[in-house]
Amino acid sequence: MQKTLNIAIVGLGVIGGSFAYGLKQQSDYPVHIMGIDHDAATLKRALDAGAIDEGEIVNNLILKKADIVLLTLYPSGVVDFVETHREEFKEGAILTDTTGIKGDIVDEVLPILPKGVDFIFGHPMAGKESKGFAFADADSFKDANYLLTPVESNKEENLDFITDLLKSLSFKRVRRVEPQIHDEMIAYVSQLCHVIAVSLINSDKTGRDTADFIGDSYRELTRIAKINGELWSELFLYNKDELLGAMDNFEQQFQRMRTTIENEDESGLISLFEESTARRIDLEKSDSKLSNER
Numbered sequence: 001m002q003k004t005l006n007i008a009i010v011g012l013g014v015i016g017g018s019f020a021y022g023l024k025q026q027s028d029y030p031v032h033i034m035g036i037d038h039d040a041a042t043l044k045r046a047l048d049a050g051a052i053d054e055g056e057i058v059n060n061l062i063l064k065k066a067d068i069v070l071l072t073l074y075p076s077g078v079v080d081f082v083e084t085h086r087e088e089f090k091e092g093a094i095l096t097d098t099t100g101i102k103g104d105i106v107d108e109v110l111p112i113l114p115k116g117v118d119f120i121f122g123h124p125m126a127g128k129e130s131k132g133f134a135f136a137d138a139d140s141f142k143d144a145n146y147l148l149t150p151v152e153s154n155k156e157e158n159l160d161f162i163t164d165l166l167k168s169l170s171f172k173r174v175r176r177v178e179p180q181i182h183d184e185m186i187a188y189v190s191q192l193c194h195v196i197a198v199s200l201i202n203s204d205k206t207g208r209d210t211a212d213f214i215g216d217s218y219r220e221l222t223r224i225a226k227i228n229g230e231l232w233s234e235l236f237l238y239n240k241d242e243l244l245g246a247m248d249n250f251e252q253q254f255q256r257m258r259t260t261i262e263n264e265d266e267s268g269l270i271s272l273f274e275e276s277t278a279r280r281i282d283l284e285k286s287d288s289k290l291s292n293e294r
Contacts, residue, residue, distance in 0.1 A: 016072035017136025
């Protein structure tokens with residue numbers, strides 16, 4: 001008979017709550033889900049919904065029982081939690097996180113990690129504009145990508161185990177990547193997109209009836225401008241250098257477009273459109289191929 005996994009989720013917001021729901025609904029592993037959240041109302045809501053089996057506002061017994069500890073906290077919160085509770089983790093426990101940046105977090109966590117605990121750094125490429133447990137959903141991770149950023153101290157069997165557990169939650173791909181490469185790519189595929197969305201919607205002139213004119217293009221481009229300011233400020237500043245580099249590259253392309261328009265260079269515009277179309281088609285092919293190889 002397969003051993004029941006004791007899994008502690010620290011932070012029952014939209015991501016932590018979605019993990020709780022997903023872990024309860026998957027059928028590959030028997031689980032006992034425990035939650036730690038500073039808000040008593042959130043814990044009660046999660047218990048009443050059946051997303052967790054037990055909960056604590058501050059750790060008392062949960063960490064001593066947890067085979068896996070999932071930290072769904074802000075970047076600075078991950079470091080603080082490990083440092084504050086370093087003597088409370090179960091021997092042999094696997095710790096993992098969901099933060100959107102890795103380089104500095106890895107450098108800060110590893111020196112304070114207790115012996116006998118394996119921290120596997122991770123990042124689900126999924127999320128919602130709304131925050132809080134009320135918006136958690138087991139289907140949030142369906143067909144999403146997940147990135148693991150292994151470090152030298154990680155045990156291969158633990159990496160394989162976490163990969164299988166993530167696949168049980170319907171993640172489409174689980175890829176291993178170096179922390180620095182992760183941060184460089186996330187600056188481009190995620191953080192820059194939020195910069196553009198915020199800049200676009202903030203560039204609107206006040207007093208206009210914008211809502212009467214929008215279509216899918218504007219609606220889709222600005223969807224992520226509804227943003228958790230506290231979280232994304234941390235993400236941007238932790239990844240400052242990589243994000244500024246991505247913004248520089250974008251600014252160069254924006255300037256290319258602006259120049260062709262200013263010069264009424266129709267052939268230049270068409271060339272830019274053809275380049276973007278070809279790149280998008282290649283991206284779609286790659287994404288489809290990887291999905292089929294899953």
